[in-house]
Amino acid sequence: xxxxxxxxxxxxxxxxxxxxxxxxxxxxxxxxxxxxxxxxxxxxxxxxxxxxxxxxxxxxxxxxxxxxxxxxxxxxxxxxxxxxxxxxxxxxxxxxxxxxxxxxxxxxxxxxxxxxxxxxxxxxxxxxxxxxxxxxxxxxxxxxxxxxxxxxxxxxxxxxxxxxxxxxxxxxxxxxxxxxxxxxxxxxxxxxxxxxxxxxxxxxxxxxxxxxxxxxxxxxxxxxxxxxxxxxxxxxxxxxxxxxxxxxx
Amino acid sequence: xxxxxxxxxxxxxxxxxxxxxxxxxxxxxxxxxxxxxxxxxxxxxxxxxxxxxxxxxxxxxxxxxxxxxxxxxxxxxxxxxxxxxxxxxxxxxxxxxxxxxxxxxxxxxxxxxxxxxxxxxxxxxxxxxxxxxxxxxxxxxxxxxxxxxxxxxxxxxxxxxxxxxxxxxxxxxxxxxxxxxxxxxxxxxxxxxxxxxxxxxxxxxxxxxxxxxxxxxxxxxxxxxxxxxxxxxxxxxxxxxxxxxxxxxxxxxxxxxxxxxxxxxxxxxxxxxxxxxxxxxxxxxxxxxxxxxxxxxxxxxxxxxxxxxxxxxxxxxxxxxxxxxxxxxxxxxxxxxxxxxxxxxxxxxxxxxxxxxxxxxxx
Ligand SMILES: Cc1ncc(C[n+]2csc(CCOP(=O)(O)OP(=O)(O)O)c2C)c(N)n1
Ligand code: SF4
Numbered sequence: 001x002x003x004x005x006x007x008x009x010x011x012x013x014x015x016x017x018x019x020x021x022x023x024x025x026x027x028x029x030x031x032x033x034x035x036x037x038x039x040x041x042x043x044x045x046x047x048x049x050x051x052x053x054x055x056x057x058x059x060x061x062x063x064x065x066x067x068x069x070x071x072x073x074x075x076x077x078x079x080x081x082x083x084x085x086x087x088x089x090x091x092x093x094x095x096x097x098x099x100x101x102x103x104x105x106x107x108x109x110x111x112x113x114x115x116x117x118x119x120x121x122x123x124x125x126x127x128x129x130x131x132x133x134x135x136x137x138x139x140x141x142x143x144x145x146x147x148x149x150x151x152x153x154x155x156x157x158x159x160x161x162x163x164x165x166x167x168x169x170x171x172x173x174x175x176x177x178x179x180x181x182x183x184x185x186x187x188x189x190x191x192x193x194x195x196x197x198x199x200x201x202x203x204x205x206x207x208x209x210x211x212x213x214x215x216x217x218x219x220x221x222x223x224x225x226x227x228x229x230x231x232x233x234x235x236x237x238x239x240x241x242x243x244x245x246x247x248x249x
Numbered sequence: 250x251x252x253x254x255x256x257x258x259x260x261x262x263x264x265x266x267x268x269x270x271x272x273x274x275x276x277x278x279x280x281x282x283x284x285x286x287x288x289x290x291x292x293x294x295x296x297x298x299x300x301x302x303x304x305x306x307x308x309x310x311x312x313x314x315x316x317x318x319x320x321x322x323x324x325x326x327x328x329x330x331x332x333x334x335x336x337x338x339x340x341x342x343x344x345x346x347x348x349x350x351x352x353x354x355x356x357x358x359x360x361x362x363x364x365x366x367x368x369x370x371x372x373x374x375x376x377x378x379x380x381x382x383x384x385x386x387x388x389x390x391x392x393x394x395x396x397x398x399x400x401x402x403x404x405x406x407x408x409x410x411x412x413x414x415x416x417x418x419x420x421x422x423x424x425x426x427x428x429x430x431x432x433x434x435x436x437x438x439x440x441x442x443x444x445x446x447x448x449x450x451x452x453x454x455x456x457x458x459x460x461x462x463x464x465x466x467x468x469x470x471x472x473x474x475x476x477x478x479x480x481x482x483x484x485x486x487x488x489x490x491x492x493x494x495x496x497x498x499x500x501x502x503x504x505x506x507x508x509x510x511x512x513x514x515x516x517x518x519x520x521x522x523x524x525x526x527x528x529x530x531x532x533x534x535x536x537x538x539x540x541x542x543x544x545x546x547x548x549x550x551x552x553x554x555x556x557x558x559x560x561x562x563x564x565x566x567x568x569x570x571x572x573x574x575x576x577x578x579x580x581x582x583x584x585x586x587x588x589x590x591x592x593x594x595x596x597x598x599x600x601x602x603x604x605x606x607x608x609x610x611x612x
Contacts, residue, residue: 009463010462010463012463012468043462043463043464044459044460044461044462045457047327047456047457052474056474059470059471059472060470060472062462062468063461063462063464063468064462064463064468065456065457065458065462065468065469065470066468066469066470066471067327067455067456067469067471068472068473069320069323069350069473070320070346070347070350070473073316073317073350076312076316076317076320076323076324077321077323077327079310079317079321079324080284080320080321080322080323080325080327080332081324081328081456081457083284083308083310083321083324083325084281084282084308084324084325084328084330084332085328085454088457105313105314108313109312109313109317
């Protein structure tokens, strides 16, 4: 007898199966987000914004009020909402192109201003939706459609380490971490802490290492290997900034 | 409960700059938040707003750029607040991206444009070179409402009206001013809209309403991306049909001495004051000159203009741009055989004397 795993409450069955490619990491990140929201019992308060990129496919994914924005512009839209509705919990969901390239000014400045929003960025080392071009996160020597001979660090610099950057510019009380879809339980824990930081009036940022077998052109085994052997080596998984522990006594 | 005082009781005669007028009007209209990024000649709208906002329980956010100012305004509107922003020139260029989202999703954003010289950074002073961009910018179809003001009373009246038009019809709405109006002082009557029986159309939240989505109510899923051409076509056709059907209610224009006019002066914004002045002088000299000014430059009073234009011998389009108004006029009058002449000074003012001179030269 097969037992169907229980799905989080915000998982909208009417719009499943979802539209991501088989083996994609996005749905795992979204599921971790659903679990975190459910554990905090904040479904009623969450507004979810998705970027343009494969994240746009999440526009009707949840039983959550959701809005699809523009490529790179989800952070300001959610910021705009949150500024006038501080009672809500704002989640801006985007890819690495959206967050680190075209929308990097919004990420940096929302972190600097300590906007009370949570930014979740999916790192799949390239631009998924547009067919696998180089992203700020593309690894050195990694082949993409616009670096067909491999990414040259000399010509294009080093991959962006987002959480490291955001941790260094964000305020006390904010929360910054990098999780991975290879450890969804930990990712959920990080997202939950990020949402808690927002509930406590601070900015939070999560990068999730993800999978894109379609553009990596990898089979299941190679996909997993790329995440575990290459991405996780370059991009350290862990917490980069946590709200200071309250001193006892 | 703390009740913020009313910014204006009844009405008041004041002498102030246009930027100050806009800040007062937005406050009186019950705007709840301004999102903005510094650019001349818009700055003082923010300066006055930030001085008044805390007194009346309003908010302000200074963003990292105009793209963000526009998208945060979109967010404020999604949250159901009367939200606005203001910009000019290259800032208006950046605003086109968020305004295209507002157009697609029919979001009642309000943007005050204080035109400055262009293209590029050009001057911080004045122009009418943002007409095309404000009416038709972005990758869209111009489903926008644009009021072109000619002075401070207009700035006050139409800034208030912009919020009502936006929230009533749910299309992005623009107040198209310019640097001269922004910076000069004029006498103007500011008032509490209620004192004039103007009731403010209530703002409503698109997202974040009470109840657990999927349990107490359906979740709200707002999209602006479509998979198929047919899906998009239907959305655009529906929106365009709505826009066309409400346009006659929205269109506004001003005219004088058009009945027997041989030469019809056509201008918008502050230039129309020179045109109007010239018309009066020329009439005194016996020249049969009329004056027509679109107040809504989008939607454009095309039918009304055509009726007047067909009776005239010559049309003179006057503008501080290189034919931006003329293009709209020509398009609106397709098939009309009346000669169209123009007087164009991109980025520079037009005086009464120049218009008089130009009209005389036509005879
Ligand atoms: C202003 C603008 N520029 C470019 C695009 C085209 N575009 C759509 S999705 C995308 C890249 C998405 O990549 P990423 O943000 O990494 O997300 P992913 O698809 O990998 O999840 C681009 C460049 C766009 N929609 N808007
Ligand atoms: S292209 Fe890549 S990121 Fe996009 S849905 Fe497919 S697997 Fe996921």
